[in-house]
Amino acid sequence: MSTETGAVSGSETSRIHNIGYRSYDGTRLGRSYARRSLYSQSLRGSFGLGRSAKSKVLPMLLFGVMCMVAAIIVAVAIAAPGATALPIKYTAFAIYLQAVIGLFLAAQAPQSVSRDLRFKSVPLYFSRPIERVDYVVAKLAAMASALFILTGAPLVILYVGALLGKFDFAEQTKGFGQGLVSVALLSVLFAGLGLVMAALTPRRGFGVAAVIAVLTISYGAVSTVQAIAWQTGSTGAIEWLGLFSPITLIGGVQTAFLGASSAFPGEEGPGAGAGVVYLIVVLALVAGSYAVLMRRYRRVGL
Numbered sequence: 001m002s003t004e005t006g007a008v009s010g011s012e013t014s015r016i017h018n019i020g021y022r023s024y025d026g027t028r029l030g031r032s033y034a035r036r037s038l039y040s041q042s043l044r045g046s047f048g049l050g051r052s053a054k055s056k057v058l059p060m061l062l063f064g065v066m067c068m069v070a071a072i073i074v075a076v077a078i079a080a081p082g083a084t085a086l087p088i089k090y091t092a093f094a095i096y097l098q099a100v101i102g103l104f105l106a107a108q109a110p111q112s113v114s115r116d117l118r119f120k121s122v123p124l125y126f127s128r129p130i131e132r133v134d135y136v137v138a139k140l141a142a143m144a145s146a147l148f149i150l151t152g153a154p155l156v157i158l159y160v161g162a163l164l165g166k167f168d169f170a171e172q173t174k175g176f177g178q179g180l181v182s183v184a185l186l187s188v189l190f191a192g193l194g195l196v197m198a199a200l201t202p203r204r205g206f207g208v209a210a211v212i213a214v215l216t217i218s219y220g221a222v223s224t225v226q227a228i229a230w231q232t233g234s235t236g237a238i239e240w241l242g243l244f245s246p247i248t249l250i251g252g253v254q255t256a257f258l259g260a261s262s263a264f265p266g267e268e269g270p271g272a273g274a275g276v277v278y279l280i281v282v283l284a285l286v287a288g289s290y291a292v293l294m295r296r297y298r299r300v301g302l
Contacts, residue, residue: 028129031130031131031134034129034130034134035134035137035138036138038125038130038142039141039142040142042112042139042142042143043142043145043146045111045112046059046108046112046142046143047146048060058104058107059104059107062103062104062107062150063153065097066097066100066150066153066154067153067154067157069154070093070153070154070155070157070158071157071161073086073088073158073161074157074158074161074162077161077162077167078161078164078165083165083167084167084168085162085171085172086158086161086162086167089175089179089259089260090155090158090159090175090176090178090180091178091179091182091258091259091260092260092263093151093155093158093179094151094179094182095247095250095251095263097154098215098247099216101147101151101190102211102212102215102216103212104146104147104150105190105191105194106194106207106208106212106215107208108143108146109143109191109194109195109207110198110208110211111204112139112143112195112198113139113195113198113207114198114199114202114204114207115204117199117202118202118203118204122135133294136290136293136294136297139195139293140191140192140290140293143191143195144187144188144190144191144192146191147183147186147187147190147191148183148184148187151183151186151187152180152183155179155180155183158176158179159172159173159176175259178254178258178259178260179258181254181258182250182253182258185253185282186250188286189246189249189250189286190215190246192285192286192289192293193211193246193285194214195289195293196289196293196296197210197211197214198211199293199296214246215246215247218245218246219245219246219247219248221244221245222241222244222245223248225241226238226241226242226264229241229265230268235266235268238264238265238266238268239252239264239268239269239270239271242264242270242278243277243278243281246285248264249278249281249282249285250282251263251264252270252274252275252278253279253282255269255270255275256269256271256272256275256276256278257272257275257279
């Protein structure tokens with residue numbers, strides 16, 4: 001009697017209920033598709049696409065400012081009698097508008113990573129066929145691409161305007177190519193530094209402040225010390241002081257290798273030898289940013 005009761009009890013506890021879930025028999029798109037999707041979603045999000053109308057205002061406004069300034073420069077150059085070239089070099093455009101670029105990065109880098117940390121969604125990403133390296137590479141690539149679009153589109157406007165103004169084709173094409181190399185390097189460097197600062201905290205406001213501090217305070221400090229060195233006759237130190245700010249690093253590289261005019265006091269830009277040091281530092285910062293992000297996302301339960 002007890003055996004029959006135990007058997008009945010066991011069958012009751014082991015009963016399987018059909019609650020309506022169906023198995024998936026379709027194609028598994030895999031890790032590469034997930035990585036591409038994360039890149040695409042992050043890139044679109046940098047410009048507010050796929051988000052609320054409020055989220056689109058600032059990135060689109062900043063993008064419009066960059067393009068409008070380029071269009072004004074083109075209009076002035078074409079309207080000026082006897083003009084044979086643009087009043088600004090392609091390599092100088094991003095340097096002059098660094099404040100706009102910095103504001104864009106400060107606003108969008110935390111949006112890209114801080115929300116995932118704040119809402120604990122990172123473990124959900126890693127529960128799919130996507131690994132830590134995929135997440136970091138996708139976020140870095142998306143932010144670098146967004147910055148390249150922001151800085152490269154105005155150069156396209158400058159170039160097309162120069163050709164419409166019938167300026168020298170070879171000279172404009174060479175300058176345009178140099179400008180694209182410059183903003184590509186700037187985009188990768190700024191993306192790495194911005195994401196590192198934003199990933200340090202789940203609070204978006206702190207991330208914004210950290211990015212602005214790294215870009216603005218470092219540039220202000222370096223420019224001030226360079227000016228003091230120029231005034232005191234220590235001109236040899238000016239080119240080496242440029243190693244301590246992201247924007248002066250880019251300025252030094254393009255001065256040494258891309259035919260740009262130096263924005264340092266007295267135009268004391270680095271030569272080819274010092275330019276190699278500048279380039280090494282830029283590449284080291286990019287690699288270091290990647291390493292820091294990989295370490296930051298080492299623990300899934302962030």
